[in-house]
Amino acid sequence: MGNSENWEHLKETLLFEYIFNSLYIMIGVAILTSIIGFTTAYLTSLYTFSFSRFFHYALILPFAIPTYIMAFIYGGMFDITGTVTTFILDILDMNINEVVFFDIMSIEGAIIIMSLVLYPYVYLICKTYLSFESASVIEASKTFNLSSWKILRKVILPISRPAIVAGVTLAVMEAVSDFGVMDYFGVSTFVTGIFRTWLGMGSIEDASKLASILMTFLFILIVLEKIQRRNKVYKSSGKDFRPIEKIKLKGFQNILATATCFIPFFLGFLLPFIQLCFWFIQSYDDIIDEDFMTLLYQTISLGFGSALLITSLAFLFVYNVRINKDSSSSVLTQIVKLGYSVPGAVVAVGILSFFSILDTYVVDFISSTFILSGTIIAIIFGYCVRFLAIAINNFEAGFSRIPTSYDDAAFIFKIGDIKTFLKIYLPLLKNSAFAAFIVIFIEVIKELPLTMILRPFNYDTLAVRALELTQQGQVIESSVPSMFIILIGMISVILLAKNMNKV
Amino acid sequence: MIRKLALSALVITSSLFASSEVNVYSHRHYDTDKKLFKMFEEKTGIKVNVVKAKASALIKRIESEGKKSPADVLITVDAGRLYQAKEKDILQSINSEYLNTNIPANFRDTDNKWFALTKRSRVAVYKIGSGIESKLSTYEDLAKPKFKGQIMVRSSNNIYNQSLMAAMIAHHGKEYALNWAKGVVANMAKAPKGNDRYQVKAVANGIGQIAIANTYYIGKMVNNKDASQREAVKKIKILFPKFENGGTHINVSGAGVAKYSPNKENAIKFIEFMASKEAQKLFAEGNYEYPVLKGVKSSELVSSWGKFKDDNISINTLGQNNKAAVIIFDKAGWK
Numbered sequence: 001m002g003n004s005e006n007w008e009h010l011k012e013t014l015l016f017e018y019i020f021n022s023l024y025i026m027i028g029v030a031i032l033t034s035i036i037g038f039t040t041a042y043l044t045s046l047y048t049f050s051f052s053r054f055f056h057y058a059l060i061l062p063f064a065i066p067t068y069i070m071a072f073i074y075g076g077m078f079d080i081t082g083t084v085t086t087f088i089l090d091i092l093d094m095n096i097n098e099v100v101f102f103d104i105m106s107i108e109g110a111i112i113i114m115s116l117v118l119y120p121y122v123y124l125i126c127k128t129y130l131s132f133e134s135a136s137v138i139e140a141s142k143t144f145n146l147s148s149w150k151i152l153r154k155v156i157l158p159i160s161r162p163a164i165v166a167g168v169t170l171a172v173m174e175a176v177s178d179f180g181v182m183d184y185f186g187v188s189t190f191v192t193g194i195f196r197t198w199l200g201m202g203s204i205e206d207a208s209k210l211a212s213i214l215m216t217f218l219f220i221l222i223v224l225e226k227i228q229r230r231n232k233v234y235k236s237s238g239k240d241f242r243p244i245e246k247i248k249l250k251g252f253q254n255i256l257a258t259a260t261c262f263i264p265f266f267l268g269f270l271l272p273f274i275q276l277c278f279w280f281i282q283s284y285d286d287i288i289d290e291d292f293m294t295l296l297y298q299t300i301s302l303g304f305g306s307a308l309l310i311t312s313l314a315f316l317f318v319y320n321v322r323i324n325k326d327s328s329s330s331v332l333t334q335i336v337k338l339g340y341s342v343p344g345a346v347v348a349v350g351i352l353s354f355f356s357i358l359d360t361y362v363v364d365f366i367s368s369t370f371i372l373s374g375t376i377i378a379i380i381f382g383y384c385v386r387f388l389a390i391a392i393n394n395f396e397a398g399f400s401r402i403p404t405s406y407d408d409a410a411f412i413f414k415i416g417d418i419k420t421f422l423k424i425y426l427p428l429l430k431n432s433a434f435a436a437f438i439v440i441f442i443e444v445i446k447e448l449p450l451t452m453i454l455r456p457f458n459y460d461t462l463a464v465r466a467l468e469l470t471q472q473g474q475v476i477e478s479s480v481p482s483m484f485i486i487l488i489g490m491i492s493v494i495l496l497a498k499n500m501n502k503v
Numbered sequence: 504m505i506r507k508l509a510l511s512a513l514v515i516t517s518s519l520f521a522s523s524e525v526n527v528y529s530h531r532h533y534d535t536d537k538k539l540f541k542m543f544e545e546k547t548g549i550k551v552n553v554v555k556a557k558a559s560a561l562i563k564r565i566e567s568e569g570k571k572s573p574a575d576v577l578i579t580v581d582a583g584r585l586y587q588a589k590e591k592d593i594l595q596s597i598n599s600e601y602l603n604t605n606i607p608a609n610f611r612d613t614d615n616k617w618f619a620l621t622k623r624s625r626v627a628v629y630k631i632g633s634g635i636e637s638k639l640s641t642y643e644d645l646a647k648p649k650f651k652g653q654i655m656v657r658s659s660n661n662i663y664n665q666s667l668m669a670a671m672i673a674h675h676g677k678e679y680a681l682n683w684a685k686g687v688v689a690n691m692a693k694a695p696k697g698n699d700r701y702q703v704k705a706v707a708n709g710i711g712q713i714a715i716a717n718t719y720y721i722g723k724m725v726n727n728k729d730a731s732q733r734e735a736v737k738k739i740k741i742l743f744p745k746f747e748n749g750g751t752h753i754n755v756s757g758a759g760v761a762k763y764s765p766n767k768e769n770a771i772k773f774i775e776f777m778a779s780k781e782a783q784k785l786f787a788e789g790n791y792e793y794p795v796l797k798g799v800k801s802s803e804l805v806s807s808w809g810k811f812k813d814d815n816i817s818i819n820t821l822g823q824n825n826k827a828a829v830i831i832f833d834k835a836g837w838k
Contacts, residue, residue, distance in 0.1 A: 013833040075697070076731075081704040083731060096710060105696045186658050186696025186838055196660050199559045200829035202587070282728055349563055356567040374554075374564075374573065453560040457526060457552035457573075468532040468555070473700055473720060476728040 006206045010197070018193045022176055022214070025111055025189065026221075029175040030168045032115035036264045037122025037171075038164050042156065045130040046138070049249040049257040057497040059261060062268030063120035063439075064489025066446040066463060068180035069482045070113050072470055073272040075184070078104040105185045114175040116268035121174075122167030124435065124496075125397060129163035130156070132401055135244045148247075162228065162400075166393055169225050173218060173341040173389070179449065190214040191343045211346055218341040222334055273486065279479035287469075287480040295460040296484060299445055302376070302461065303488075306383045307441035311433055313384060314391030319425070322399055322407070333392060340389035344450035347385050351378055351454060374456050382450045387443050391436035398432030399425075431499060438496040442489045462488075524550040525769040528565065529578040530558040531756060535789035542785075543776050549769050558584035565593045565761055574761040575770035578620075581662045581754050583669070585617045586822020594759040597767075601775050609817065610755065610795045617759035619818070620777050621792035624811060625667050625752045627742045628703050628714040628721065635712055635742070642671065642744050642752065645713070646686025654687060655702040655711035658695040659832035663717055666754050668831060669824035673816045674746050677827060684835035695838045700724060700732065707735035714739075717754075722791025722804055743811035750812035754821070756792070 040059050044052055077084045080096055080103065089096060103109065137159060141151045179191050190210055198207035249257050317333045339347065355378055406424055448463045455464075462481040469478035529536065532555050540551040554561070558579035565574050565588075577594065579585050588594050594616040602611065602618050610619035627645075629635035638649065645654060657664065671680045692711030702714035703721065721741060724732040743751045758777060760770045776782055783794035788802045800806065 009830055009833065075701075079697070079701070080693070080710050081701075081708045081731065081735070086708065086731075096708070103693075183658070183660060184697060186694055188838060192660060196829065199557075199662075200660070200665060201826045345560065348560070352564055352567040356569060359571065360569060374568070452556040453564065455554060455556075457554055459554075464555075471532055472534065473723040473727060473732070 006197070006201060006203050007209065010193075010206065010210075014188060014193060017188050018190045018210070019213075021107060021187055022189045022217070024107060025114070025187075026172045026176050026217075028108070028111035029114050029118065030172050032111065033119040033122045033171040034164050034168050036115065036119040037167055038126050038157075038160065040119075040261050040264060041123045041126035041130060042152065042160075043257050043261060045127055046156075046244060046246060047249050047257060048246045049254045051258055052261075055261040055265065057494055058265045058269070059123055060120045060493045060497055061265070061490060062117050064442060064486045064493055065117055065269065065272060066448070066466075066482070066485060067114060067117050067174075067178060068184070068448070069466060069478075069485075070117050070272055071110075071181040071184055072475060072478075073275050074104050074109070074113055076475065077271075077275065078109075080105075107185070107187045110181050110185045110187050111175075113181060114178065115171070116264065118171035118174055119264060119268070121170045122164060124439075125167040125393075126160055126163045128431070128435070129160060129397065131244065133159060138244065163397070165225050165228055166397060169221060170340070170390060170393060172221065176214070176218070177341050177343045179343055179345070194343065194346065211342065215338055215341060219338060222337055226334065276479045276483055276486070279476045280483045283474075283477045284480050287477050291460075292465075292480075295462060295465055295481075298459060299461040299463075299484075300488065302379070303441045303444040306380050306387075306444045307437045309380060310384055310387055310440050311391050311437045314388050314395055314436060315429070315433065317388070317392055318395040318399055337389035337392055339385040340387065342386070344382070344386060344447060345453060347382055348450045348453035351382050351385070355381075374454075376456060376459075378454045379451060379456075382454055383440075383444055383447065386447070386450060387440050390439055390443065394432045394436040394439070395429065398429045402428050434499050435496060438492045442492055445485055445488055523548060523766075523769065524552055525766050525773045526552045526573045526575045527554070527578065527773070528561040528574045528576065528761075529553060529555050530561065530580045530584070531555070531578055533790050535785055538789070539777065539782050539785055542781070543773060546776070547769075547772060549772065551773070559587070562588050562591060562593060566591055570763050572761060572763050573765060575764040575766045576758055576773055577761055578756070578758040580756045581666055582619075582757070582818040583662055583666055583822045583825045585612070585755075585757050585759065586819050586825075588759060589614075589616050589819075590822075593762050595762045595764070595767075597760050597771050597774075599771050599775055602778060605797060606778060606795055607797070609813075610757075612759070612819070617757050618774060618778065619755035619757040619795050620774075621756045621783075621786045621790075622753045622795060622813070623717045623719055623756070623792055624743065625663055625715065625717055625754065627744050628706055628716050628739050629712060629742060630706055630709070630738055631740055633712050636740070639713065639742060640744060641747050642667070643675075643683065643747050644744070645690065645715075646683045648686075648689075650690045650713065652690065652692050653712035654690045654715070655692050655705045655713065656687070656695055656715040657698060657702060659829070659837045663699075663754060664715075664837075665825055665828045665832075666821045667715075667752050668828035669821040670746065670749075670752050670814060670816050672824045672827055672831070673820045674749060677831065680828075681831050681834055684831050684837050688835050688837050703739060704731065704735045707738040718793075718805065718808065719791040721808075722802070725804060741808045743809060745812065746814055749816065750814040752814050753793075755795070755818060 040055070043049070044056050044059065076082055079085065080101070085096070085101070089099070092099070137155055138151060141155045146154065176189065177191055179195065182189050182192050190213065194207045194210045197203055197210060317336060321329045321333055402425065410424060445461070446463055448467060451461055452464055462485045466478045466481040466485070469481070540553065543549065544551055558581070561577060562584065565572050565577065568574070577588055579588070589612060596615045598615065603615070606618050611617065627639060639645070644650070659665065659668070668680060668684065671683055675683070693705070699716035699720045703716050703724065705711055706714040718741070721736060724736045727733055745751050758774050760767060760774065764770050778796055780796065780799055783796040783799040786792045787794045787799060787805070791802060791805050793801050793805070
């Protein structure tokens with residue numbers, strides 16, 4: 001009885017707000033990330049302009065900044081008492097109540113911050129897609145004497161739609177499963193609701209109900225994405241992997257293109273990075289010590305190991321679908337993807353129960369202590385649940401570029417599965433695999449709630465340390481672990497961009 | 504780097520074979536605690552292994568791990584979670600003469616399943632010169648229409664607000680508490696967001712007149728590298744409101760021994776150490792908390808804020824009323 005009472009209460013009070021806010025965030029992030037991500041990918045793939053080579057790398061960089069750190073930095077600068085806000089008010093000699101003020105700590109602010117950090121998903125997938133697909137199409141359209149604008153509208157935008165949607169899906173899933181930013185900005189979403197119901201009201205059942213509504217939403221989203229991918233008009237001919245001849249922009253167009261790429265780079269990376277640098281210089285002395293080196297090493301090795309495992313697993317999933325062509329393996333793969341939309345802490349709690357059952361009933365024969373719970377295995381398993389989706393999306397995009405005629409040819413010539421794999425798929429999928437590896441490596445390094453709950457004794461990561469420091473009110477000091485997260489992210493991103501160049 | 508690796512490998516293996524250790528699950532994420540663990544290790548030779556996460560997650564972890572849980576000690580930062588841990592039956596009674604004689608009865612569980620280590624009070628912060636100190640003296644006052652548009656307080660997702668509401672329910676009943684919450688919501692200067700420090704900064708900058716915050720956050724703002732925090736606390740003062748029929752709302756951070764603790768002896772030693780004079784001093788000086796041990800003074804800064812009388816509501820009651828508090832917040836529209 002108690003439970004349905006809780007549920008009635010939720011329906012009467014907050015449920016509508018959870019639904020409305022979550023949808024608002026999903027739509028807002030979808031619109032912003034697709035505009036920023038696609039425009040920048042389009043410009044940098046098809047044209048050269050001032051600093052275009054620089055932007056090729058730089059536009060991915062915001063991805064290296066964890067969202068909660070971004071929220072703290074932006075809050076520190078632009079909230080009602082922020083450094084930038086008070087500076088401007090001082091100049092105007094006015095009080096905050098006398099001016100029109102956009103409060104960054106609002107649902108719109110959260111959408112902007114999420115989009116600035118997440119648009120690289122769209123950028124990356126669109127860019128890989130455009131570099132692969134567009135050369136022949138664009139040349140063909142040119143023979144019809146279409147203007148660049150018309151080519152963009154009539155040809156490139158329609159053929160890029162699957163890539164845009166694939167990127168946006170990831171961005172939206174990450175945004176809607178966020179807890180840190182929404183909680184700090186006072187936005188009630190499904191995820192803050194799940195925690196409130198679970199922790200505050202002590203009702204795990206109702207919290208799971210909320211979680212399942214959220215997952216239903218996202219499952220529909222994934223299915224829609226699949227359907228639109230299937231309906232795409234244009235399919236890879238597979239004949240033509242030539243790079244695009246880039247057009248050089250001049251004059252006003254050149255300035256416009258540079259400005260368009262500079263804005264997301266500036267807001268998503270440069271501005272917060274500059275702020276972090278100032279803080280870093282003030283505090284690195286106090287924070288970097290022997291313990292810090294240990295956690296740096298732990299973070300990197302954890303990221304590397306998990307990324308390697310998840311990339312390989314994702315490949316198996318997608319390869320299995322490709323080879324078997326049956327619907328059950330395809331459905332399984334889509335279900336696995338849902339993990340990305342579940343908040344890290346919820347995944348962690350699920351794993352706690354699951355592993356303790358395993359430990360109690362299965363492993364009991366072998367050992368008297370736990371060998372799964374509270375070990376690295378538990379954490380890595382959690383990352384698999386959360387991040388397989390990203391790697392799978394990468395491989396699906398990669399496989400979709402390999403015409404099925406290749407498989408048929410291999411079949412006709414009786415080339416064995418392993419040989420098909422080594423000779424045909426592997427070389428063609430190298431790039432997707434590398435991209436998946438790097439993206440997951442960065443995600444793992446940034447990951448917070450799951451790591452905190454599942455970690456073994458005395459095991460810290462950079463992200464955990466950054467959070468601890470901000471919770472103690474040492475925002476300045478927290479810049480040190482944050483800076484290392486970003487530096488590791490930057491190095492990875494540069495490797496990734498280099499790899500994309502080779503396309 | 505290689506030396507570092509070898510060293511950490513050495514530490515890991517040595518910890519594996521160390522016969523004497525204590526496994527601590529802690530919600531406290533302060534650097535002061537790190538120092539305390541080192542002091543304990545040096546003093547007793549018992550190695551301290553730590554996992555830090557939110558108390559509710561740690562409780563869930565101990566619950567799932569069941570009989571084989573390696574947890575010896577659970578530390579939380581609020582009474583509500585200690586109560587929850589006791590309710591879920593993951594703690595055990597311990598018999599420690601030191602703790603029983605030195606920790607006041609209202610700061611330990613009736614069954615000796617948990618012991619408070621520090622206190623924090625939830626106070627009102629106002630801007631110097633605003634004259635609030637003559638208008639506000641009780642928590643009940645916060646709902647009065649005269650404070651319309653003046654109150655800055657964080658979201659009710661936060662456990663400290665939930666405990667404050669739990670105390671309000673204990674004093675006046677649910678109906679009064681709901682009306683009180685509605686009154687406070689009507690008085691808010693901004694929709695709830697940010698943390699306690701955010702509210703204090705807002706009031707210092709003239710947004711709202713009264714901020715609700717925990718005392719130790721203000722201590723941390725005084726000695727902060729961040730100039731905006733240091734500047735903000737220079738402009739404000741602290742006022743200790745009380746309940747009409749009670750004292751100032753306090754919450755505690757405390758510890759208990761896990762039900763299936765594999766190192767029970769060490770666990771008791773550990774909690775006794777955390778309640779020892781030297782540890783209590785460090786809590787007071789390093790983290791600006793109020794020590795629970797008789798005879799240990801608060802830090803000079805904290806003492807300068809003034810004295811207050813603890814509220815008389817038992818800490819277990821705060822935990823019992825937690826769910827009712829959340830429901831009232833929802834009904835009142837306190838985000």
